[in-house]
Amino acid sequence: MIAYIAKRLLSALITIYVVVTLSFYMVRLMPGNPIAFLEAELEQQGGVPPDQIQQQVRAIFGVQPHGPLWLQYLQYVGNIFRGNFGNSALNPGVSVLSIIAAALPWTILVVGVALFVSFLIGIVVGTLMASYPDSRFAKIATGVVSLLSSIPNYLVAIVLIYVLADQMHLFPVSAAYSNATTPGVNLPFILSVLYHAILPIAAYTIVSFGGWALAMKGSVTTILGADYVRAAESKGLGPRRVTQSYIGRNAMLPMVTNLALSLGYLFGGSVFIEFYFGYPGIGYRLIDAVDSRDYSLMMGCFLLITIAVVFANLFVDLLYPLVDPRIVSPAARRQRADTSPTLEEKVHA
């Protein structure tokens, strides 16, 4: 068990380290890289002595632009592991971390609720689809679900805004809460937050519950044919008992693995959803930073989205032994890793 935790923790840290290195490469070495861009911009403005340019670059990116490359790399990595992501290029003196710290809770709220809701709906619909494969419900649901899960989320967002917010005025067009409320633990504020979060959550859920439903359907269908299910049925156990304890629990296992994989997808999708709903989360900040060429903020957003996803993955990994105790025994783990995903799972990922 301890070996399992240590391994997961180590691989999470390595992933973060690699991503930080990758982002250093992008910030410093790629053609048209942000540091060179900022230097050129400052030089063009004129009237700034070279050493002051260096100081400004250092203040924004935390890297001495004319030092040796290895030193720049060490400075960059060291800063990030100390939680220093530099300053925003557009808002002098404002740290990237403080901007992101204000944005991240909104994203986690919307992504978290959406994940929970779509997971729940998907599991129920998928189980029903597999249990009554010849029913009219299953046929209609299969069609609807495969249709919805192949529609890009930004198109759903645009349609929702257009119909429900702009034409029918049922929901707010942007922002996370109404200006008329004061942030804090009071009822009007909480209601306002929920009210503003409904459309973004709906946009995520509409496109993603279908993937869960199809994956769950596949998983339940395989287990329906298993010997232990037949044994349970022939023992005379009621259908409810069989569905819950014999089919449901086992069919959930691959779902939990998918949970981890879909997190990255959801956080990625937040870029579109938050952009269109004017929702001040981290995806919105990322696009904002790209538009205004605020590269230090952009890299910070990217790094923190990645770190958030890595830790969420780690969390699911650590949760997994509770769901499937076999996982801590190496032999069982190998076996699981070697079963290839089905088409339904691929579509979802």
Added chain:
Amino acid sequence: MELIKDLWRICRSDRSAMIGGAVVLLYVIIAVIGPYVAHVGTQQNPGDAYLGPSLAHPLGTDFIGQDVLTELIVGTRPVIEVGLCSALIVVTVGVIVGLLTGYIGGLIDSLVMRVTDIFLTIPGLPLVIVIASVIHSSSPFVLAVILSVTAWAGLARAVRSQALSLRSADFIDAARVQGLPLRTMIGRQLLPNVGPYVAINFLLAITGAIYAEVGLFILGIAPISGTNWGIMINLGMNQGALYTTKSMLYLFSPMAAIVVLQVSLVFFARALDRLFNPRLRVQ
């Protein structure tokens, strides 16, 4: 030949697969001949802006008086081009990495798989956005490479697990005893066996690439020049299409084009899945 007969039989018995395949074919034809039959002019005719549907303009006109249907047709090629190109890269890298690591095994396998896992964890879209905004290239090939940057990892893992199970098969043993070189082992022995799986993933990779590509144009991160569906939506939104009903057709036509293509690709992939996976056919 047998395969095509089978595919035809499955398509005939499954209407959604048939429609999916036909629609995909139609899009490919439009992408190939589109630029020859339709031209998007450069002159602006503000007097013709936001016309409703008519015989001359079946889908109306946009904010500078261009015919929306023409733009839609011309915009097909860039989208499909990048989608195909990116899917090719994804499949090539994914299959090579997957087969090599799965077949060779050992230290190389565990090292490469660690790297693959890292790419699996990194959220693809933010990375693509960051790279695209730094590079800022309008070349379709560069765009396709950027879109493939994390997408290969999932396929590589899946192909590897197939290669792992094939490795102990009798025919692989037989081939190994003959002393065939690695190139032949991978290319002639393993590859044909994962072919079907790869074909399906090729279609899915196209949908993934189109999703991200159009997204980049909609957000305005990829350079806005020329005509494609993402640029149409981007311009439509920037012209305030959300706040007026008169540009509804201009905004919703490219969206419909994307949805129809994506859904058809997935439905067609399902038909392929049934073709290659007899177990599913019995179900």
